[in-house]
Amino acid sequence: MQKITTDISAAVKALNRDEVIGLPTETVYGLAGNALKSEVVSKIFAVKNRPFFDPLIVHIGEISQLSELVSAIDPQLQKLMNAFWPGPLTVLLPRTNKIPDLVTSGLPKVAVRMPAHPMALAVLRQLNFPLAAPSANPFGYVSPTSAVHVQDQLEDQLNVILDGGDCAVGVESTIVDCRNNIVHVLRLGGISIEEIEECLGEKVEVELSSSRPAAPGMLDQHYSPMKPLHLIENQNQIPATAGLYGVISFGANLTGPIQFELSESRDLIEAASRLFAGLRYMDQQPVQAIYISLLPEQELGRAMNDRIRRAVIKSKGI
DSSP states (O other), rough: OSSSEEHHHHHHHHHTTTOOOOEEOOSSEOOOETTTOOHHHHHHHHHHOOTTTTTEEEEEEEEEEEEHHSSSSOHHHHHHHHOOOOOSEEEEEEEEEOOOHHHTTOOOEEEEEEOOOOHHHHHHHHHHOOOOOOBBSTTTBBBOOSHHHHHHGGGGGGEEEOOOOOSSSOOOEEEEETTEEEEEEEEOOSSSSHHHHHTTTSSEEEOOOOOSSTTTTOSOOOOOOOOOOOSSSSGGGGOOOSSSSEEESSOOOOOOOOEEEEETTTOOHHHHHHHHHHHHHTTTSSEEEEEEEOOOOSSSSHHHHHHHHHHHHHTTTT
């Protein structure tokens, strides 16, 4: 059986058989299964080797599905959903008993989003259940942005990997919560803080990491390559004794023996779509270390810098 396929019906059949599949979204590829069955959700954790205290995102194909999954929707979050769904925005909402404890790690709120990728939506709209779908990679490693990335890491554990091409956004969804009528950004992602604040007409709070996460993707150690990754400010900080090294550059701000360019034109959207691919590329090269600088701290640059900092933390073994 060919695992990588564009056959949506094959993906739907596998999911109805309680299998876990590789699913394309506009952000990254997901490891998807029936979100309403604890035994299927357990498979997701097992395949990904993900700790059970790190909750999952539930993906829906229609707004009408929310009535069974959540008990209330904050007006501010409803406004954001109206503006950015389908799209890379995840909202935390009080869950109903339909959602297994395993999905939320026992927490009272569930993370929900509606992906914008046409193949993901097509699959979701042919199912009578939502999908739990963390990124389709071993826990802590670089998120996949193509079907081949999923196959390289999880091929032996999946029968179906739906090929939707390279991900257009390339970083995970932004996660938001609302407490005491204030919107909190829990994870930076494909929707920028500026876009959220413009939509709401007010400032938001930002809180990004936790050892006991309230939402997916809040752990400090995340998104890391296998090779040592070093955060530097400029070319002069690469030691003369570095040996064979690689650089991930933005507008050619760094150069090295092996180089991956995020965006020659310094386009943050292009860079975001290539960040995880760059980390993965460097892992496949015979380099002893990888060097990278932060991007402009604005719009998608914030989300990429968040991923870079977390990858560097894990690389140092902190």
